[in-house]
Amino acid sequence: MNNEYELVLGIEIHIQLNTKHKMFCGCKNDPFYAKNPNIYTCPVCLGLPGGLPVPNETAVEKAQRFSFAVGSNLNNTVIFERKNYNYPDLPKGYQITCPHYPIGTGGEMKFQSGGKELTVRFREIHLEEDTAKSSHKNGEVYIDFNKSGVPLLEIVTEPDFRSIESAVDFCKEIQLIARKLNVSNADMEKGNMRLEANISMRKKGEKDLPNYRVELKNINSYGFMKKALEYEIIRQRKALEKGLVLEQETRGYDEAKGVTFTQRSKEDAQDYRYFPDPDIPVLTFSEERIKGIQDSVGELPSTVRKRLVDNYNISYSNAVILVGDDALLKKVEELIALGLSPKKASNIVINKSEYRKKSAKEIVEILNKEKSEKISSVEDLDKFIEEVILNNEKAVLDYKNGNEATLQFLMGQVMKLTKGKAEPSVLISLLKTRLSS
Amino acid sequence: MTILNAINKIKKKELTVTELVNSCIKNIEEKNADINAFITFNKEYALKMAKKADEKISNAHKSNSIDELYNKYPLLGIPVAHKDIISTKDFKSSSGSKILDNYYPPYDATIVRKLNDAGAIILGKLNCDAFAHGASGENSDYGPTKNPYDLTRVSGGSSSGTAASVASDMTLFSTGTDTGGSLRNPASFTNTVAVKPTYGRVSRYGVTAMASSLDSIGYITKTVSDAAYIYGLVSGKDNNDASSVDVAVDDYFSYIKENLDKKNDKPLNGIKIGLPKEYFGEEIDSEILEKTEYVKRKLLDLGATFIEISLPHTNAALAVYYVLVPSEVMSNLGRLDGIRYGHERSEFGAEAKRRIMIGSYVLSSGFYDAYYLKAQKVRTLVIEDFKNAFSKVDFILGPVTPMLPPKLGDNTKDPLKMYLMDVLTAPINLSGLCALGIPAGFSNKTEDHNELPIGVQLIGNQFDEKNLYKVGFELERAIGLNNGEDKNE
Numbered sequence: 001m002n003n004e005y006e007l008v009l010g011i012e013i014h015i016q017l018n019t020k021h022k023m024f025c026g027c028k029n030d031p032f033y034a035k036n037p038n039i040y041t042c043p044v045c046l047g048l049p050g051g052l053p054v055p056n057e058t059a060v061e062k063a064q065r066f067s068f069a070v071g072s073n074l075n076n077t078v079i080f081e082r083k084n085y086n087y088p089d090l091p092k093g094y095q096i097t098c099p100h101y102p103i104g105t106g107g108e109m110k111f112q113s114g115g116k117e118l119t120v121r122f123r124e125i126h127l128e129e130d131t132a133k134s135s136h137k138n139g140e141v142y143i144d145f146n147k148s149g150v151p152l153l154e155i156v157t158e159p160d161f162r163s164i165e166s167a168v169d170f171c172k173e174i175q176l177i178a179r180k181l182n183v184s185n186a187d188m189e190k191g192n193m194r195l196e197a198n199i200s201m202r203k204k205g206e207k208d209l210p211n212y213r214v215e216l217k218n219i220n221s222y223g224f225m226k227k228a229l230e231y232e233i234i235r236q237r238k239a240l241e242k243g244l245v246l247e248q249e250t251r252g253y254d255e256a257k258g259v260t261f262t263q264r265s266k267e268d269a270q271d272y273r274y275f276p277d278p279d280i281p282v283l284t285f286s287e288e289r290i291k292g293i294q295d296s297v298g299e300l301p302s303t304v305r306k307r308l309v310d311n312y313n314i315s316y317s318n319a320v321i322l323v324g325d326d327a328l329l330k331k332v333e334e335l336i337a338l339g340l341s342p343k344k345a346s347n348i349v350i351n352k353s354e355y356r357k358k359s360a361k362e363i364v365e366i367l368n369k370e371k372s373e374k375i376s377s378v379e380d381l382d383k384f385i386e387e388v389i390l391n392n393e394k395a396v397l398d399y400k401n402g403n404e405a406t407l408q409f410l411m412g413q414v415m416k417l418t419k420g421k422a423e424p425s426v427l428i429s430l431l432k433t434r435l436s437s
Numbered sequence: 438m439t440i441l442n443a444i445n446k447i448k449k450k451e452l453t454v455t456e457l458v459n460s461c462i463k464n465i466e467e468k469n470a471d472i473n474a475f476i477t478f479n480k481e482y483a484l485k486m487a488k489k490a491d492e493k494i495s496n497a498h499k500s501n502s503i504d505e506l507y508n509k510y511p512l513l514g515i516p517v518a519h520k521d522i523i524s525t526k527d528f529k530s531s532s533g534s535k536i537l538d539n540y541y542p543p544y545d546a547t548i549v550r551k552l553n554d555a556g557a558i559i560l561g562k563l564n565c566d567a568f569a570h571g572a573s574g575e576n577s578d579y580g581p582t583k584n585p586y587d588l589t590r591v592s593g594g595s596s597s598g599t600a601a602s603v604a605s606d607m608t609l610f611s612t613g614t615d616t617g618g619s620l621r622n623p624a625s626f627t628n629t630v631a632v633k634p635t636y637g638r639v640s641r642y643g644v645t646a647m648a649s650s651l652d653s654i655g656y657i658t659k660t661v662s663d664a665a666y667i668y669g670l671v672s673g674k675d676n677n678d679a680s681s682v683d684v685a686v687d688d689y690f691s692y693i694k695e696n697l698d699k700k701n702d703k704p705l706n707g708i709k710i711g712l713p714k715e716y717f718g719e720e721i722d723s724e725i726l727e728k729t730e731y732v733k734r735k736l737l738d739l740g741a742t743f744i745e746i747s748l749p750h751t752n753a754a755l756a757v758y759y760v761l762v763p764s765e766v767m768s769n770l771g772r773l774d775g776i777r778y779g780h781e782r783s784e785f786g787a788e789a790k791r792r793i794m795i796g797s798y799v800l801s802s803g804f805y806d807a808y809y810l811k812a813q814k815v816r817t818l819v820i821e822d823f824k825n826a827f828s829k830v831d832f833i834l835g836p837v838t839p840m841l842p843p844k845l846g847d848n849t850k851d852p853l854k855m856y857l858m859d860v861l862t863a864p865i866n867l868s869g870l871c872a873l874g875i876p877a878g879f880s881n882k883t884e885d886h887n888e889l890p891i892g893v894q895l896i897g898n899q900f901d902e903k904n905l906y907k908v909g910f911e912l913e914r915a916i917g918l919n920n921g922e923d924k925n926e
Contacts, residue, residue: 043524043544044677047772049532049645050524050546054679084767084800086774093771273800275809278650278765280679 010159024053045149047091072104097128312342334360439921454514478561513556546643563598572858593623618862621874625892631874637682640675659921703740711830767796
């Protein structure tokens with residue numbers, strides 16, 4: 001019997017969509033940059049009697065584009081429901097969401113982690129409204145409704161992660177896709193993106209899901225996610241090793257103490273009394289509409305990366321960097337168009353800081369200028385080669401005895417003499433010829 | 438006085454808006470202490486608006502453009518009062534509940550905005566069952582509204598003040614809501630006309646929701662002609678209400694305008710009207726049945742033909758109604774959580790608490806399928822009943838309530854008895870149909886009571902209001918109660 005435990009981890013990612021208006025009203029969607037609290041509000045997002053929600057079509061479309069892009073299956077029918085619960089930051093006493101007839105159901109996404117390609121399955125992707133923001137000061141609670149009703153996309157995965165790193169890599173990929181598709185700024189510091197983790201442990205080799213699940217809430221950075229999960233893994237493993245039975249519960253992470261703590265146990269689990277929101281007609285989408293959404297999704301990060309690696313022979317790690325930064329990728333593509341080899345182009349853009357502020361055209365001009373100063377005539381180079389052969393008898397002898405590594409050394413010596421101006425491709429063939437004669 | 442009469446007189450310089458508003462104010466000041474129709478009444482505001490309207494009118498008279506003025510503002514200077522459940526920026530909007538006793542909305546409901554734009558003058562806000570929960574007006578936290586025809590009796594509900602204010606000449610028309618009969622019921626008790634629009638025809642924006650999937654925003658007038666005159670002004674798709682429907686707004690008044698001064702022989706030739714046998718059972722008061730029979734004969738005289746039809750799920754409809762309504766009520770009242778409006782949740786009245794508890798129960802996991810989902814399925818059957826009926830007939834005629842206006846307090850101890858008042862009206866809301874409540878006359882005088890008003894309802898298919906008003910208008914003329922005739926004339 002194997003006594004090692006493995007992680008069973010599912011992720012929920014909330015991302016605020018970057019629409020102009022809120023999810024169900026015409027108020028400005030810009031909670032982070034609002035100059036004052038409660039300036040972007042109306043009867044709808046304040047939950048006043050008589051306020052009625054009208055779904056934001058752009059938000060729905062962005063949610064659909066994103067869901068399709070990551071590989072989830074778009075649904076023809078979306079039903080907004082009411083999730084009833086009371087909390088000061090929820091002015092209507094219910095949140096409008098669509099978990100049972102969501103934007104996307106199932107599907108899977110491939111992503112790279114630790115040099116391997118992994119697959120994660122989606123449970124669902126649904127669209128809902130964000131709550132208001134509450135803050136505590138001097139024993140009082142302050143509520144800012146600028147955030148109330150901001151469109152929020154929730155991506156729920158199956159518990160397919162077996163390591164923290166793979167979960168973090170997945171989240172980063174989601175973040176990148178959200179930005180690429182311009183559906184969200186997905187900035188964790190600004191609260192555009194928030195994470196939750198569903199974590200449990202089982203003995204290695206077991207196939208069934210554990211009969212408990214701990215929900216870790218409100219994780220607002222990858223650093224915290226790692227720390228909270230690391231703590232939780234140790235806590236759960238120790239408990240299981242002692243033979244304790246772990247319970248379904250929701251836990252928070254105390255940043256200062258570096259520990260997780262119980263927020264809500266199974267007994268306090270709420271009954272949300274979901275039912276279809278009678279204020280919002282069922283949304284139905286024709287096949288044409290779904291097709292249109294699918295066509296509107298451009299190249300995905302994974303596709304671009306594959307193209308860079310397969311067609312251009314750029315290394316995977318460089319491809320990741322380029323796809324993560326539109327400006328860099330654009331410059332590489334311009335350099336390739338101007339005749340540079342893809343490898344050289346990516347190397348220059350990623351590694352050569354002196355070119356950072358130069359345009360592609362300027363870079364090529366500089367490179368051409370350097371090239372025109374190179375010593376490439378056989379006559380000129382021979383003089384330098386001769387001098388090096390004379391002064392490095394031992395190295396020459398080593399090379400002739402089969403130590404090919406010394407070729408590099410000898411080349412270096414020629415370069416030193418020419419102050420780096422020798423044309424490498426000409427030099428190497430010439431040097432080989434001279435050494436073998 | 439009717440709206441049409443008032444406009445005629447204003448156009449002929451026989452009446453000023455200030456005089457009109459003052460006559461309403463006089464009635465409010467004389468009668469409201471007894472009737473309790475108004476919760477909020479703002480005399481100064483009304484007179485200020487009247488003065489403004491009179492200025493416009495006198496300018497138009499000077500430039501011979503009074504008709505143009507009324508084309509632009511079809512309700513210029515016409516007094517209106519709004520059910521307190523309807524948000525008004527300038528008036529407290531309590532929804533009949535002490536929980537919202539000091540609530541002043543920062544916005545006008547769409548129907549208020551539209552009526553303001555048409556030139557109507559708000560007199561104040563009207564009493565109603567708290568959150569429109571009730572069929573007698575007795576669930577108001579501001580005391581019951583009394584029936585102008587018998588002050589010992591209820592004026593019906595939940596739009597109790599809406600009906601009583603029109604019936605007692607405190608205003609020319611009043612807005613209200615009808616979720617399961619809340620306009621037709623009080624109109625039938627007060628000899629007034631109720632407009633229950635097709636679901637989605639009139640915007641719900643700004644109206645405190647009772648049961649969102651059934652709430653219809655309408656009004657009460659003295660005559661069908663007045664009702665038709667207003668209808669186009671308040672109808673139409675509203676971008677603030679996703680459940681409002683983008684169906685073209687008809688000219689609902691055109692038939693009446695063209696035929697007002699003509700006497701037509703058999704104007705309803707070719708119109709088929711259904712009598713649902715389930716609406717004429719033993720539980721219905723015999724005088725109400727007789728009056729409905731009388732209305733049938735009038736319609737026959739006008740050329741209509743009658744067919745007996747069946748709406749087999751009528752009884753189930755009431756059960757469905759009292760599962761779905763509390764579910765939506767529970768959720769809709771969740772916002773009054775004691776945090777924002779200055780009152781504790783414990784201040785909810787008994788009926789609101791009852792509905793919140795029922796709704797919380799039927800929606801809870803484990804019971805959802807047995808109650809809520811089952812009720813939705815039966816709702817589909819109720820809708821099918823009407824679909825079948827409307828494949829055979831153009832309209833359906835029936836009584837509105839099973840009984841004459843009850844005495845105050847008669848039904849308050851037994852909530853189930855109160856719920857039964859909705860048995861003939863709630864199915865129409867479940868099906869989203871349109872209906873008119875039309876006065877049919879009065880009961881006999883007995884030892885127990887004087888003559889009491891009796892109404893009938895004429896039910897139309899969705900968005901068939903144009904034809905509904907035609908039939909309603911001809912019927913009203915044939916019955917000849919001449920409501921709205923100025924008693925002082």
